[in-house]
Amino acid sequence: MLHASTLALAGLVSTAVAETVHGxxxxSRHGDRTTKHFGAQVLTPLGAQQCFQVGSEYRARYFASxxxxxxxxxxxxxxxxxxVWASAPDQSILLGTATSFLxxxxxxxxxxxxxxxxxxLANSSSVSNPLSGYQYVTLHGINDDSPETVWIKGDDDCxxxxxxxxxxxxxxxxxSRLASTRDFYRSLYPLVHxxxxxxxxxxxxxxxxxxxxxxxxxxxxxTSPARNxxxxxxxxxxxxxxxxEFGLNYNNSQPARSLHARTLAASVLSHLNETVNSAGQNPKFALLAGSYDTFLAFFGLANLTAASPDFFGLPDYASxxxxxxxxxxxxxDKDDLHVRYLFKNGSTGAIKSFPLFGSGKADCVGRLCQRHAAARPEHRGGVVQRLPERGRLLRRVQQRRQVRRGCHVVCCWWWRDDSVLSRGGSIAVLVVMAVAILGNLIWAAMWLVRRKGGRRRRPLRGWERPSKRAQPSDKESV
Structure with missing residues (x-):
């Protein structure tokens, strides 16, 4: 029996070792910051340390020999x-978060x-980078008015x-909650008077x-009364x-509420697609820094709440x-690619894998494959999740891109195999296709050309252009 158990364990180990990560x-959410209540919030030294620690853990997992x-x-x-590719909106908190992580x-x-x-050097002298060989990892900042912000913060100004x-x-x-919690909130006034x-x-x-x-x-x-x-x-x-916040960011019967999760999924698919198209060469690691609202929207959209009720809650700083x-x-092998989803809550939680879309598989979302045949509804850009042969299309939105005051809508397809569902081993796979990427790039190029080529208008004499000010919002995000 001991020999059989040892062989079984060895088999499991060999299977794990045989896996090869290609990309x-x-x-990432930002680290600890000052309160949003007064606006102009900034990343604190504690927040920078949290992001640095998380970056170190990902280094240990994916870079260590x-x-x-x-x-x-x-x-x-x-x-x-x-x-390595890293990107963040042009906001000091998110740029600082990505920098600390890197x-x-x-x-x-x-x-x-x-x-x-x-x-x-040629004269036999030596020279070193400043700060003991500090490494300058390129971070791509995205302007607030750039169409590219949709992939990381698709809900902003939408x-x-x-x-x-x-x-x-x-x-x-x-x-109901507004009425039932009224007395509780009023009792807290001495803490925040x-x-x-x-x-x-x-x-x-x-x-x-x-x-x-x-x-x-x-x-x-x-010295704050809130310490009590x-x-x-x-x-x-x-x-x-x-x-x-979960209610503001997700509702199963109202897909538009989690639109920013769909645009994030399209961005993830695009980055994975680049790795696949290069046969695993480059890029190998991509970092995107964003806000907790996108996390919550994705938790709901990917049905992670079925895997753990903790996904109904806010992710901690630096998650x-x-x-x-x-x-x-x-x-x-392009015909045998898989994707595993992992989540790390804050800077102290472990990096754990969870099943997406109610698949019940704790270590794998599904298989990805390269299709060179004629384009099918589930295939765009070379990378798709392998779907059941008798998959039934639940919801299909024709490919289109809506641009409305900076709001971009990316199409999604939902598939389900009824026969698999009836056996209890359901795999409801969400495939988010980045069909709008090329259109967005063309649109952005035209927008930039028009902006540079257009006549600059001077402000009225004696007046300055108004600076952007933080506007109160029911839906906080950073």
Whole structure:
């Protein structure tokens, strides 16, 4: 029996070792920051450390030579620009988040590979990079008015998402919580009387704002009355903020409410597609920095709440989710590609895999394959999830791109195999196709040409162009 068990264990180990990771896409939330209540929030030193720590953990998983999950062919010590892509909206918090993460991903060479720090010049002298061989990993910042922001923050300034989210406040669920929690919120006024004018300003309508204020004050301000909050009160505040923000970002009967999750999924698919089209060469690792609202929308859209009720809640600071492209064997086989979904809650949680779309498979979303045959509804851009042969199309939106005040709609297809569902081993696979990428690039190019070629209008004499100011919103996101 012992011999049989040993053989079985060896078989499991050999299967795990045989897997080869070819590419990874990571989406990260920012680290600890100052409160959003007053606007102009910034990443704190604690937040930068959290993101650095998370980046270091991903380095240990995907870059270390002794890791079973090491990305095939990735440079372990020295940054190679073609292998890594990083992008964040042009917001100081998100740019700082990505920068701190990348510092953990590729630390100064002097700390990890001292022999590569300096270079020899022709006159026999040597010179080193500043800061003990600090590595300058390229980070692509995206302007707020760029069409490319849709892939990371698809809900910003989008009237479709805003209207759908506003419907949550007309629901019976929202009205019930608003009434049942009124006394609880009013009882917290002594903790925040220096910030809110009266107890009447405290209600479930501001669930996230109130939680954010008390949580930040409790952590950073030693003299704040918010330090008197009890653990039970803080837990209740967090739970109510969870329910409010999830309701604003996802509803199964209203797909527009989670539009930003679809655009993120399209971005992930696009990055994985680049890796597949290069036969696993480059890029190998992509980092996107965004906001918690996109996390919540994706949790709902991908049915992660069926895997764990924790996905109904807000992700902690510096949380990440990753999409791991791998093959069961060592060779790069386009007909046998798989994607694994992983989530890490905050800087202290473990990197864990979860099943998507109710598949019940804890280690794999589904198989990806390259189709060279005539285009089919589920095939765009070379990479698709392999669908059941008798898959029935549940919902299909024709390919199109809507541009409305910066709001882009990316098409999605939902497939289901009824025979598989009836056996209880259901695989409901969401395939989000990035069919609008080329159109968006062309549109962006034309927009830039018109912007550069157009006549510059001078402001009226004696007046300056107004600067952007933070506007209050029911749907907070950073």
């Amino acid at each position: 990874v896409v990571v989406f 002794d890791s079973p999950h090491r990305i095939n062919g990735i440079s372990e010590f020295q940054h190679v620009a073609a292998q 510092q953990g991903l590729y630390p100064p060479l002097g700390d990890i590979q001292a022999s590569d720090v300096s270079m020899q 009237p479709v998402v805003a209207a759908a989210s506003a419907d949550f406040k007309t629901s019976a669920e929202y009205k 220096e910030i809110y004018l009266s107890a009447d300003n405290l209600s479930y309508a501001k669930a996230y704002d109130i939680f954010d204020v008390i949580n930040v004050e409790n952590l950073h301000n030693a 909050v009890t653990a039970d009160q803080l837990f209740q505040l967090r739970t109510l903020a969870d329910s409010a 990440t989710m990753a999409f791991e492209l791998f093959t069961p064997g060592a060779a790069f």
